Amino acid sequence: MRRSKMTAMSRLLGATLISVALGMQAWADLTYGTFTWAQLPGYFTPLANIAGILALIAAAFVGSREPAWVAALRVNAATYLLVVGAVYWLLLAPYTTPMFPWANAVLHGGAAVILSLDWLLVGExxxxxxxxxxxxLTLPALWVGYLLARALVDGWVPYPFLDPARGALAITETLGVIVLVGLAIAAALRLLVAFRPTRALTDLASGRPLPRGAAGAP
Structure with a gap:
């Protein structure tokens, strides 16, 4: 099997795993919890995982000539999922009891590993x-805008650290730290690529020559 096909299949398998975990978690929350579909945009975890699914699917079908928008989607999705994992395990995990621990582990850790490794090891x-x-910052900005609108309408917030009782300053500080961490992760992921071979790892493994005019070509 050609390595490019193996890469595409691996990405689609990763997207499928995340999709199944997301579906099972949503089913459990809708059936046994207080979660409603109207609250979906308020939780960053499903949004980040959906971004990861879309990134893997897009990358699987564009081939080795990756457009800039796909590269941006991949690195941004990896950033979101790494932030989700950090926030969940540091701030939220003590207050949750997931019905499907494996799905919870995928959504709050496994997906971040998949997207990060895909970004760092696979593709051009x-x-x-x-x-x-x-x-x-695009998705987080839209998310915060939605939360502000919801808070004005019915006072609902999805996470304890966004509770208005904490005060505007404390909430702003928390969000500011999360944004700075996200920017640092996004910058690090981009910087690490510069230390990788300029040739695609799939080309190096297969011995295919680099197309003339590409970065690193003679």
Whole structure:
């Protein structure tokens, strides 16, 4: 089997695993918890995992000539999932009892590992595109906007650290730290690519010559 096909299949398997975990977790929350579909946009975990699913699917079908938007989607999704994992295990895990521990582990850790390894080890290697760094803030900005709108309408917040009782300053500080951590992770993921071979790892493994004009080509 060609290595490119193996890579695509691995990405699709990863997307399937995350999708199954997300579906089972949503079913459990809808059936046995207080979760409603209207609350879905308020939880960053499903949004980050959906971004990861889309990134893996897009990367699986574009082939080795990866467009800039796919690269941005991949690194941003990896960033979101790493932040989700850090926030969950540091702030939220003591207050949760998941019905499906394996699905919870995938959504709050496994998906981050899959997307991070995919970004660092698979596909065409490019020099960092620092002008795209700001795109990592797109989804969080939309998420915060939704939360502010919901808070004004019915006072609902999805996470304890967003509880209005903590005060505006404490909430702002917490969100600020999360944003800074996210930017640092996004920058690190982009920087690490610069230390990888400029040739695609799949090309190195198969011995295929680098196309003339590509980065690192003679």
């Amino acid at each position: 290697r490019r020099r960092p595109r620092w002008r795209d760094l700001w795109t990592v």
